Amino acid sequence: MIRFVLSRVLQSLVALAILSVVVFILARATGDPLHLILPMSASEEDYAYARRYLGLDRPYVEQYFSFVGKAMTGDFGTSLRARRPVSELIRERLPNSLRLALFAMCVSLSFAFPLGVLAAVKKGTWIDRAAQVIAVLGQSLPTFWVAIVLVEFVAGRLQWLPAGGISGFASYILPGFTLGWFVVAGMMRLLRSGMLEVLDSEYVKLARVKGVVERRVVWLHALKNALIPVVTFAGIYFAILVTTAIVVETVFAWPGLGRLAYEGISSRDFPVIQAVVLTTAAIVAVVNLGVDLLYAVIDPRIRHAR
Template identity: 45%
Template sequence: MRKLIARRLLAAVIVLLLASVLVFALSRMSGDPRHLFLSEYTTDEQWEAWGREFGLDRPYYEQYFRWLSGAILLDFDISVKEQIPATTVVLRKIPNTLQLAVGAYVFAIALGIPLGILSAILRGTFLDLFARGFALLGQAMPGFWLGIMLILIFAVQLGWLPAGEKGDLRSLVLPSITLGWYAAAALLRLTRSAMLEILDSEFVKLARAKGASQMTVILKHAFRNAIIVPLTFAGVFLTALITGAVVTETVFGWPGLGRLAVQSVFGTDFPVISAIVMFATAGYLGMNLLVDILYGVLDPRIRQS
């Protein structure tokens, strides 16, 4: 287990370094960063002074290491639009995105796993057909279309819920359903497949042959073994929800990282874009590490290997 964690940590460091190289290269492909901060009326002396102050007159590899040393200390320079540290801009939005991601995560877990278990237990019934249809449509339905339909039905036609912007908990319902819909469908399929595999396994058949009741077989044998796969993937889904909220936040006007990323791209605010990418990469890698640890705790075979 320790070797697994050590390998994952080493891989995470390598991925972060590669991401930093990519982010820095993309920021320089558009030209000298001084064009973003200085106006057309800047004198040659001011231009050169900026270059000396921020190391922009140095070779690219020296600029990269200067940028990397700042990134390690969470210093991504000043936001072009806000004129405050880019890290501050990003940190303001992270709680909103986390709130949306957790809401979507709760929806996906509460719907996907129980429905997947029931679908496997009652295979061939109407509930099973409904669950499989939901899983198919849920993974095929575009998120932006679902969000628009939910707004049209529940906000415009029925007036039950607000259409967008962050407010009370009611404003979280439609964005959470939109963002968590795909994850719920995927978790349903994973749970159903894992549960069916366990129910058809030899040790479950042996338990039934010994006279164990259906409830005992499901709770003591099938459920405990089948839940490992969806739970470990649920951690990956949580990270994907955080990093993949761009469409949902744009549709609902939610003030999170996804919407900020879109605004920063159109505004060529490279310091903020760099901060978002590095924060998202670090969060994704950290969550994957936690998933590996959780998988080892739940599955003794991983600990022994």
């Protein structure tokens, strides 16, 4: 088990190292940020001084290792747009994104579990077909389109819920539903296929022969064994919810990491871009590591196979 954990930690560190190089290069490929910082009347001397002050005149290799060394201590530099330490911006925005992702995951689970189980138990009926339609819609409708429709009708015309910002529990509903919409589809289909496989297994048939109540067979014996792939799926999608919320947070004016990334890209604020990407990558790495460990605990064959 220790060897398995160490191998997964090493893989995560290698992935983060590679990503740090990629994001460092891409952040500087967006153009010269000084054009957005300095006024139009700035002279060449002003540009040269600003480059020296920000360390942009140093070789790229030196800039990269300086960036990595400071990032390991939580120092991502100063935002070129907000003129504030980037670490402060991350600390302000990250909790909002995590809370929204957690709410979206709870919404997803509350819909996906009953729909997936019922679709498997009622295979071939109208319930199964309705669940399949929901799954197709969830995977085909773009997230930005769902977000815009909800803002326009639910928040705009009907005025049932706030259109954006954080103003209490009600403000979580629309962005949380939008984020969780596509997760419902994938998780429901995965749970349905897992349940169908388990319901056709020998030990479930034996439980029925012994006279075990069907409800107990489904919700205790079958569901327990169908949850192994769902655990992996849920962990991965929680990380995806945090990292892909840029569209939803922008549409709903949600002050999270996604909106911070959008603001950084719009203003070529490469310290912010680098910090957001590395922070979200670290979240993905930690969540995936946790999922792998949980998966190994649930199914010992995984850790022994490695």
